[in-house]
Amino acid sequence: MASLASSSSSINFLVHVPAAFNGIGTKRRSRGKTSSISVTHSSLADASALLQAAHYTVDTCIKSGMVIGLGSGHASGMAIQYLGRQLRAGVLEDIVGVPTSVASASEAAKAGVPMDKYQDCLQIDFAFDDADIIEEGTLSAIIGRQRPKDEESILLQQKSILNAAKKLAFMITQSQYKGDLDGSIPVLIQSLNWMQTAEEIDDLFLGDAEVWRRSSIGQASPLGGDFPLVTREGHNVLDVIFTSPIPSLAEVAESLDKVNGVVDHGVICKFPLVFLPPYAQQ
The missing domain is CATH 3.40.50.1360 (Rossmann fold)
Structure with missing residues (x-):
């Protein structure tokens, strides 16, 4: 609670x-x-x-x-x-x-x-x-x-x-x-066959989000521009940019977990919680 x-x-x-x-x-859908x-x-x-x-x-x-x-x-x-x-x-x-x-x-x-x-x-x-x-x-x-x-x-x-x-x-x-959540969720993916992974993610959130590959320099673009970001482990980063309110982070995480090629993502959920008394109010 x-x-x-x-x-x-x-x-x-x-x-x-x-x-x-x-x-x-991804294929970024026109819409x-x-x-x-x-x-x-x-x-x-x-x-x-x-x-x-x-x-x-x-x-x-x-x-x-x-x-x-x-x-x-x-x-x-x-x-x-x-x-x-x-x-x-x-x-x-x-x-x-x-x-x-x-x-x-x-x-x-x-x-x-x-x-x-x-x-x-x-x-x-x-x-x-x-x-x-x-x-x-x-x-x-x-x-x-x-x-x-x-x-x-x-x-x-x-x-x-x-x-x-x-x-x-x-x-x-x-x-x-x-x-009411909005904005993007970063998704770390394998660079091999990245487009296929991006398309699958795009299909998951069709009409609610756009999928862009993160660039290392320059302006952002759907395909990552001329210099897409590649991590030291050889991964790409996709930004799933929600154009509609995100219904549930847990549901988004569960869907992403099932996509082939997804290595990790920026959603943290399903934690047991412990009480910590608040500091003194001003």
Whole structure:
């Protein structure tokens, strides 16, 4: 369930405890166990509210000796900086960070947070991250809409690290917590026969979405332009751009999971949830 404080403000703090991710996984037509969750608000402006959420995440969820998944994005960057300050002050010790991207690794290096590379056998105690949007009620999330500057898609590494975490926190602004969802969902696909995969996805959401292959440079286009994005693993990224409201992220994820050629996607859902008391209201 979700509780929403009645306030006119701008920050939600969501904590998820994953059992396991349901993560996996064109022709462009012309046309567990659930306890509870706390969703809190602050009357501060977005930047200050995200800073408060970042501090709250570190103070509440991180203990000495933990292995921490370090997310990517504005709020995650502030959490990494604060984590470094707590380490230097001696409030925390023996922390190891596992970055989800080059950007988060750079932030951790500047903050003095010791790091390790992600491996399948690595046990991650807790991870925090930014999300593009959280679906009200179900608390499903979309990640990976934005491509970090000077980086290819980080979706695969990001979800692998979040998947490995025993606990997961998302930090978002109020505008990112909504019931009527729109916009795009990134889908990581095998580059071989990518067009066939894109056509199948296009058929799934015919009339409700357009499918574009993400480009590495230049303007976006249905086929990815002259320089389509290719990840270090050799994958392409499709953006499924919904022109109608997204009915259910869980249903979209389930449909994508069944498409041949889909490696992963940006939908995170089906998490058991754990209660975390909200930070003090302003």
